[in-house]
Amino acid sequence: MAQASPSIALDAFDLAILNILQRDNSTPQRVIGEAVNLSAPAVQRRIRRMEEARVIQANVAVVDPAQVGQPITIFVEVEVISETAELIDAAKREFASVPEVQQCYYVTGEADFVMVIVVPTMTAYEALTRRLFFGNNNVKRFRTFVAMDRVKVGLAVPLSD
């Protein structure tokens, strides 16, 4: 796999390859090569280089939550009481360690954390809030937004190409 991670320079070829891979990374290198006007080995070298530099952070399958018994997606804003570095780091570690917390960001503004949570039932969510928020002395309050429609979901980054 990949290890090192010094920033590297990317040219138009690399961006074009990334644009394909972030939509479908099962695309054969030969096909990618035809699309960007490079040979398959050239494509493969560039991909490996970007994986080693962690430009490509992972290669993953996207699973439909509804079809695996986790039909509820919830947005939560969390406001903490104290923003000392220690307490914030502790909160980051705790939130990140919870499988139901699919995404978590530490943010500026009226809230301190925003997160995306995936659960099977509202009961499960209620239990999670009890453990994660009510059970944390540093959580001042939190606001819940239940998703009715996943209008757009993905991790694709807009690339200039």
Added chain:
Amino acid sequence: MAQASPSIALDAFDLAILNILQRDNSTPQRVIGEAVNLSAPAVQRRIRRMEEARVIQANVAVVDPAQVGQPITIFVEVEVISETAELIDAAKREFASVPEVQQCYYVTGEADFVMVIVVPTMTAYEALTRRLFFGNNNVKRFRTFVAMDRVKVGLAVPLSD
């Protein structure tokens, strides 16, 4: 690739396979087979079945935004004026069509939409708000949360296994 999408039953083997693919879909089927106690062809048939049923919605590379010149991630809550079906659908289509909008959910609660936006600069974000929010008569107000730290990012669904 995949086409149909009737819901299908998943057993413990399928969930175990999904759990591996969610983390690294470049794992050889032979290795997956060893991990879940199945032969490689059995694994492959199950994967194909789940792709056809859209349990696996996509296979994608995850790109580091910072390394491709898009270092700013922003959370936005949007509140609309009118919630008629037509206007909501129009908003969904518009938001979904914008490349900078990485994720968008239609939600209950104090806001109507929440979204994740990826941009290269705050100037670019300001221009986007002008076009997307100030330029939309149905947007009552929006609140911005700038991410200081991407504590946890991914699309992995918690699987019971």
Added chain:
DNA sequence: TACCGAATGCAAGAATATTTCGCGTGAAGA
């Protein structure tokens, strides 16, 4: 008991990925 459908493992064949090698290009220095 006998049958039938579904899923499996094995093994062969096809497709894909990876390595190797030699060539051309462009930059730095004599």
Added chain:
DNA sequence: TCTTCACGCGAAATATTCTTGCATTCGGTA
């Protein structure tokens, strides 16, 4: 200007992985 060197390329050979056909096994059912 010439030489050298580093870099990235493509073509071909090699290795790995994926895919398919087939016989078998395991349950459920008449």
